[in-house]
Amino acid sequence: xxxxxxxxxxxxxxxxxxxxKLNSIGIYNLEHLLFHLPNRYQNKTxxxxxxxxxxxxxxxxxxxxxxxxxxxxxxxxxxxxxxxxNNRTLLLRFFHFNQYQKQQLIRGELIxxxxxxxxxxxxxxxxxxxxxxxxxxxxxxxxxxLSPIYPLTAGIxxxxxxxxxxxxxxxxxxxxxxxxxxxxxxxxMPTLKQALYTLHHPKIDDNIDQIANFRHISQxxxxxxxxxxxxxxxxKLKNERKQKISNxxxxxxxxxxxxxxxLGFDLTTAQQRSVNEINADLGSSHPMLRLLQGDxxxxxxIVAVFACLQAVExxxxxxxxxPTEILAHQHFHGFNDYLQPLGIRTAxxxxxxxxxxxxxxxxxxxxxxxxxxxxxxxxxxxAVNFNxxxxxxxxxxxxxxxxxxxxxxxxxxxxxxxxxxTATPIPRSLTMSAYADLDxxxxxxxxxxxxxxxxxxxxNNKKDKVLDKIKQVCAEGNQVYWVCTLIEESEVLRAESATxxxxxxxxxxxxxxxxLIHGKMNKEEKSDIMAQFSDGKIHILVATTxxxxxxxxxxxxxxxxxxxxxxxxxxxxxLRGRVGRGFDASICILMYQPPLSNNAIExxxxxxxxxxxFKIANKDLELRGPGEILGTQQTGIADMKIxxxxxxxxxxKQVNYYAEQLLQNNEKNQQALINRxxxxxxxxxxxx
Ligand code: ADP
Ligand code: MG
Numbered sequence: 001x002x003x004x005x006x007x008x009x010x011x012x013x014x015x016x017x018x019x020x021k022l023n024s025i026g027i028y029n030l031e032h033l034l035f036h037l038p039n040r041y042q043n044k045t046x047x048x049x050x051x052x053x054x055x056x057x058x059x060x061x062x063x064x065x066x067x068x069x070x071x072x073x074x075x076x077x078x079x080x081x082x083x084x085x086n087n088r089t090l091l092l093r094f095f096h097f098n099q100y101q102k103q104q105l106i107r108g109e110l111i112x113x114x115x116x117x118x119x120x121x122x123x124x125x126x127x128x129x130x131x132x133x134x135x136x137x138x139x140x141x142x143x144x145x146l147s148p149i150y151p152l153t154a155g156i157x158x159x160x161x162x163x164x165x166x167x168x169x170x171x172x173x174x175x176x177x178x179x180x181x182x183x184x185x186x187x188x189m190p191t192l193k194q195a196l197y198t199l200h201h202p203k204i205d206d207n208i209d210q211i212a213n214f215r216h217i218s219q220x221x222x223x224x225x226x227x228x229x230x231x232x233x234x235x236k237l238k239n240e241r242k243q244k245i246s247n248x249x250x251x252x253x254x255x256x257x258x259x260x261x262x263l264g265f266d267l268t269t270a271q272q273r274s275v276n277e278i279n280a281d282l283g284s285s286h287p288m289l290r291l292l293q294g295d296x297x298x299x300x301x302i303v304a305v306f307a308c309l310q311a312v313e314x315x316x317x318x319x320x321x322x323p324t325e326i327l328a329h330q331h332f333h334g335f336n337d338y339l340q341p342l343g344i345r346t347a348x349x350x351x352x353x354x355x356x357x358x359x360x361x362x363x364x365x366x367x368x369x370x371x372x373x374x375x376x377x378x379x380x381x382x383a384v385n386f387n388x389x390x391x392x393x394x395x396x397x398x399x400x401x402x403x404x405x406x407x408x409x410x411x412x413x414x415x416x417x418x419x420x421x422t423a424t425p426i427p428r429s430l431t432m433s434a435y436a437d438l439d440x441x442x443x444x445x446x447x448x449x450x451x452x453x454x455x456x457x458x459x460n461n462k463k464d465k466v467l468d469k470i471k472q473v474c475a476e477g478n479q480v481y482w483v484c485t486l487i488e489e490s491e492v493l494r495a496e497s498a499t500x501x502x503x504x505x506x507x508x509x510x511x512x513x514x515x516l517i518h519g520k521m522n523k524e525e526k527s528d529i530m531a532q533f534s535d536g537k538i539h540i541l542v543a544t545t546x547x548x549x550x551x552x553x554x555x556x557x558x559x560x561x562x563x564x565x566x567x568x569x570x571x572x573x574x575l576r577g578r579v580g581r582g583f584d585a586s587i588c589i590l591m592y593q594p595p596l597s598n599n600a601i602e603x604x605x606x607x608x609x610x611x612x613x614f615k616i617a618n619k620d621l622e623l624r625g626p627g628e629i630l631g632t633q634q635t636g637i638a639d640m641k642i643x644x645x646x647x648x649x650x651x652x653k654q655v656n657y658y659a660e661q662l663l664q665n666n667e668k669n670q671q672a673l674i675n676r677x678x679x680x681x682x683x684x685x686x687x688x
Contacts (some may be wrong), residue, residue: 004030022253046439065105092125219642227640230640292441295577305604317370329530339372345369350375351378411509426617470560480539482540483545485567552578
């Protein structure tokens with residue numbers, strides 16, 4: 001008799017090799033097998049009659065064999081024609097088979113088969129069905145319950161994992177499984193034991209459609225529990241942070257008022273609200289960890305500048321980290337425009353600086369002369385000694401890993417206040433689950449006077465039209481981005497192809513100044529070109545996606561994106577956000593290579609329909625799942641045991657409720673629940 005703590009190696013037929021493979025997906029003991037939940041089910045509980053069968057679905061049928069045929073098309077095939085008593089027919093098609101198998105299939109015999117029903121030239125077909133020859137006395141395929149299908153890992157087969165999980169389920173029946181959740185959910189949901197049992201062995205009278213759609217109460221119970229464990233682990237981190245002591249900034253309006261009167265525009269209501277929320281954090285004794293979300297162009301940067309002012313007034317340095325050299329330079333100039341008139345000194349730290357430049361900047365940082373320090377990854381390198389770092393700001397946070405952010409935060413003597421900014425909005429369901437450990441401010445309006453970017457999709461062979469548009473835009477005194485996005489993995493090939501486009505545009509638009517920028521250029525060259533473009537000295541900037549994030553040149557009003565069908569929604573939206581920053585009506589042309597996949601059509605359509613980053617983010621989540629949106633951010637969200645943020649978003653309200661309840665529960669239960677569901681050691685956002 002097994003117990004749930006037994007290591008998996010104690011199972012019959014499970015050797016060291018399989019053990020290693022299962023360990024790699026977090027399965028060490030029988031309890032882990034119990035929580036290895038099916039990701040779908042097969043229904044072999046009844047035969048389907050051919051006139052009721054749906055193409056695309058999986059069916060089990062029992063029919064008789066009419067005729068066998070071996071055909072030699074490009075590839076040899078074995079065809080087995082079946083029919084029912086009403087002469088409805090089904091064709092079994094085998095692309096791999098042996099002669100023994102062929103000989104077994106005999107006219108007139110009864111055969112059961114299971115597989116996905118397809119429609120071919122001559123009617124219904126199943127390819128490579130699972131089958132049994134009933135006349136030969138083989139056991140029936142009919143099963144009493146739905147058949148769970150388990151996620152696999154390379155080298156482990158479905159029948160094996162099924163067998164091992166079943167032993168765990170049998171063991172469960174003889175065991176008490178501590179149910180941390182039950183007192184919360186009692187009476188309203190099945191117990192953990194019932195729920196697990198149902199999911200591994202659904203009964204025929206369980207609502208099969210609900211199970212197939214992961215809407216059965218037993219599934220909901222476990223989904224809620226898993227999401228709860230996930231959230232609880234984040235909320236615990238948040239609580240721990242709120243226990244820590246940081247520097248209290250005494251909030252002052254001196255610099256803020258000065259900056260406001262220099263700005264030439266008023267903050268939007270949403271920007272002002274974010275500034276207030278940040279100030280409230282900075283003024284408390286606990287370290288701030290706040291996510292500032294806002295659509296492209298919503299004006300996150302200026303909010304960050306206001307935060308720096310508070311640090312300066314309290315005698316602390318601020319570090320502002322950007323993911324690219326171009327963006328760091330741009331911020332450096334932008335921040336200087338705001339800060340210099342107030343007499344505040346800045347420094348710049350990037351990887352491309354020569355030794356002398358670097359030494360000079362490091363000295364400013366070290367002495368404390370520089371009050372706001374802007375840079376790239378170079379900011380957290382060893383040689384950098386901050387004099388008194390009190391505020392860390394991360395721009396475009398999805399481009400950084402947790403460890404990079406922490407490396408910077410660790411440069412402070414005391415836990416610093418941290419503000420992390422997104423590139424585009426994050427869907428609410430994802431914020432609630434992946435960033436539950438952060439406080440959040442949302443800039444949900446754009447500065448006034450922006451007209452939405454008109455978005456057009458054009459096939460690649462319509463380049464002439466694009467050239468006409470470019471001429472028109474430049475004649476009106478505006479500028480153009482032409483973005484080359486390529487399949488090529490290497491930056492060298494990418495640069496090469498951008499070079500070709502550059503040449504093409506120069507040849508076809510000789511009266512305009514066309515300049516190329518790509519990742520292979522040295523950093524000075526790049527920032528020089530960006531400065532010229534910014535000053536209006538370049539008409540058309542041909543770029544690889546190096547310009548993707550953050551670049552701000554309001555006079556650019558036309559964006560052409562090549563091969564747009566290859567990019568994700570968030571990236572396209574982010575690129576498009578480079579135009580529509582000034583008062584001129586802007587256009588984004590999405591060039592594509594036909595034919596488009598359905599998914600690509602959907603993506604380009606949503607971009608044409610809306611400029612609303614919040615809507616686009618939701619669609620992106622739906623189309624690509626959470627992994628892509630979270631970027632280098634490591635969380636357990638992308639590989640949960642049963643929950644799926646996109647499918648199960650509707651449960652998040654309940655999850656929140658239970659997570660808050662559990663937070664009042666005893667510490668040991670909380671940890672046990674977390675350990676049960678979060679087997680991998682996944683670094684959460686605030687983890688220090
Ligand atoms: P993002 O949120 O994408 O980082 P930025 O901070 O780069 O956006 O701001 C985009 C542009 O909008 C900048 O040129 C900035 O000066 C301008 N801007 C920001 N806030 C306002 C405002 N309240 N009114 C007018 N223009 C603003
Ligand atoms: Mg920005």
